[in-house]
Amino acid sequence: MDKNRITSKNIRHRRSIKRKNEMKRQDDLQLIGYIGKYGCFFMCMVYWLTLVTRKVELGFNNLNNLWMSALTQGAISGDVNGDGDMDDANELLIRDKDLLLKIAGLNLKYLGSFAPDKVEKKPGQFYIGEFYNEWTEKGKKKSFMHFGGLNDALVCVYDPLGESNTIKNGKLITVRVFA
Numbered sequence: 001m002d003k004n005r006i007t008s009k010n011i012r013h014r015r016s017i018k019r020k021n022e023m024k025r026q027d028d029l030q031l032i033g034y035i036g037k038y039g040c041f042f043m044c045m046v047y048w049l050t051l052v053t054r055k056v057e058l059g060f061n062n063l064n065n066l067w068m069s070a071l072t073q074g075a076i077s078g079d080v081n082g083d084g085d086m087d088d089a090n091e092l093l094i095r096d097k098d099l100l101l102k103i104a105g106l107n108l109k110y111l112g113s114f115a116p117d118k119v120e121k122k123p124g125q126f127y128i129g130e131f132y133n134e135w136t137e138k139g140k141k142k143s144f145m146h147f148g149g150l151n152d153a154l155v156c157v158y159d160p161l162g163e164s165n166t167i168k169n170g171k172l173i174t175v176r177v178f179a
C-alpha cells in the first residue's frame with residue numbers, strides 16, 4: 001500500500017472542506033470586475049460545485065479563464081445590446097448551464113429549478129439557492145437577488161459575497177438542482 005498517496009489524498013480532502021469564510025468571494029479584486037458584480041451564480045456553479053464534487057479549489061486565474069471561455073462559447077450572455085458594457089437587461093445571464101458545467105470540467109447535469117418545498121432530495125444531488133430580499137429605504141422599495149450554495153437541508157453553506165444581507169435576511173425562493 002502506498003502510504004504517501006493516502007496521506008496526500010487525506011490532506012487534500014481536509015483542505016477542501018472549507019469554512020464559509022475561507023472560501024473565495026466573487027468581489028475579490030483578483031477576479032474580473034463583472035464576476036464581482038453579477039457572478040454569484042457563476043461562483044456557485046463553477047467554484048463551489050468544483051470544491052464540493054471534485055474536492056479541488058480553483059484559483060483566481062482559473063476562474064477568470066473559465067468566465068472568459070463561458071462568455072466566448074455563449075454559456076453566459078455577453079453585451080447583448082452592443083453598447084460596450086455588460087450591465088443591461090439579459091446580459092451576463094447563464095444561458096446554458098450544462099455547457100457551463102462542461103466548460104468547468106464538471107461531470108454534472110442541471111436538473112431544473114424548483115420551489116424549496118418541491119425539491120425531491122436524492123443522494124448525489126447538489127443544490128444552489130436563489131435568495132430574494134426586499135426592504136424599504138427612504139420610502140422606496142428596494143430588492144436584491146443573490147445565489148448561494150446549499151447543503152442537503154437547503155441551508156446556505158457558501159455565500160459568494162461572504163455574508164450578504166440578501167442571504168441573511170432574505171428568503172430562499174428557488175432551488176437549482178444539479179446531479
Ligand SMILES: [Ca+2]
Binds near residue numbers: 081
Ligand atoms: Ca450592454
Ligand SMILES: [Ca+2]
Binds near residue numbers: 083086087
Ligand atoms: Ca449599458
